[in-house]
């Protein structure tokens with residue numbers, strides 16, 4: 001039965017390619033040629049959240065909820081607190097965030113931040129499709145549209161309780177996050193999400209580095225202090241940067257940034273906007289909007305790459321260890337480790353989001 005949703009997706013996305021029912025397909029919505037080689041002929045297309053129809057939004061939300069119901073598949077002992085598939089992904093992010101505060105490792109404030117998160121989002125997207133019957137692509141959230149709208153955050157479509165992710169939790173000073181960088185000031189809520197599809201979601205890991213069993217609700221505290229950083233002028237400025245390191249710095253912040261600057265940088269601000277669990281950069285994955293925010297960061301990176309693909313499909317740089325130049329600089333061989341969720345691969349294999357089959361590329365999606 002697993003074939004049916006895949007077939008439906010295939011029909012929907014391949015108007016220019018005649019459909020042969022016996023064409024073998026792998027699990028990445030990609031064509032497998034008779035030679036056995038994979039190619040990215042018809043990438044799945046990631047769209048902005050508010051451009052999805054209401055039924056499309058509901059199907060995406062249902063697939064996410066499905067992951068919160070399916071039992072954990074982590075290997076024994078690897079994710080002791082994980083009870084469901086969503087916890088598995090959260091645990092991978094927690095484990096791979098270790099070392100931030102000590103400058104000894106992790107996937108943030110390093111030169112492979114964009115690539116690791118690109119691979120992470122694509123793997124999550126694949127889980128929605130393979131394990132929860134989702135036939136669409138991972139949506140993204142262009143928060144600059146909301147920042148420009150002048151609407152109060154509660155009225156942003158992403159937070160809609162009926163066809164969005166739901167809104168705020170009640171105001172509390174007893175915030176859940178333990179590793180907020182920089183702070184939770186400005187939050188209008190902070191308690192358990194009180195409407196929308198995730199009102200009964202149980203997050204079993206986090207906050208911070210905790211991967212042991214710790215069931216709790218999803219906390220939110222919408223934070224209007226983030227809005228200036230989410231304005232389009234900031235992403236426009238990033239897209240004009242001439243080198244990878246300059247672009248990456250515009251997204252993440254500089255290596256000498258102070259913690260309190262985090263809210264002025266759009267990657268950080270897109271997390272702090274939700275507040276609550278989302279401010280805990282180690283277990284920010286607890287917040288299901290994480291994936292739409294990071295898909296948008298990835299889209300920005302892809303737009304930047306497409307301005308000069310001959311150079312930017314292979315240009316890398318930046319430190320391997322956060323705030324720690326003694327670790328050396330990132331190269332195309334930098335391993336991207338998603339623990340049990342996917343093979344560890346060199347960074348070079350995710351440089352092109354439509355590189356499947358080319359030089360070992362593994363991705364096959366597009367943006368509109």
Ligand SMILES: [Cu+2]
Pocket residue numbers: 093107108117281
């Ligand atoms: Cu992250």
